[in-house]
Amino acid sequence: MNAQTKMSAKGQIVIPKELRERLDWATGTELEIEESAGGLILRAARKDRKRLSLEEFRARRPKYEGPPLTLEEIDRRVEQAMAEHFKKEYRIKR
Template sequence: METTRLSSKGQLILPKWLRDRYNWREGDEFIVIDTGHGVMLEPSRPFAPARLDEVMAIIAYDGPAYTVEEMDEAVAASFRKGDDDRD
């Protein structure tokens, strides 16, 4: 178990391994929940939960169907290239 220290500005540093594990980056927002025994941080979600049919309606595709292999290769190529939607 690691420890961290509260700064004079009320800031805590979350360990790097934890930030990496959850892909948290500078500027991410969190909801602070008082549990009565301490606090819990929960990442803030920018969008309200949606049903699959609501989401699929906005991403209609009229072209030819892709195979699973083609989709897998596109995802792998994106990772190799280092694409990141969060920038």
């Protein structure tokens, strides 16, 4: 969905109702704002965000015991996993 809104003199913007409902953003939802090359990214804040060290990440990741994967297969699997994560994280209903 594409939408337009205007910023008030106080820097406030209105997020269209259809988007708020689809994203399940109720009054009081805490949001994160991230600057990107093209503008801003707005998303619901996650309270459980804890950075892991590389050692913690390696200890938590499941061990892969199958045959070696090509870079294309790795890319495809990462893309699939990110799509699933995105749907769950942002409650995309498709």
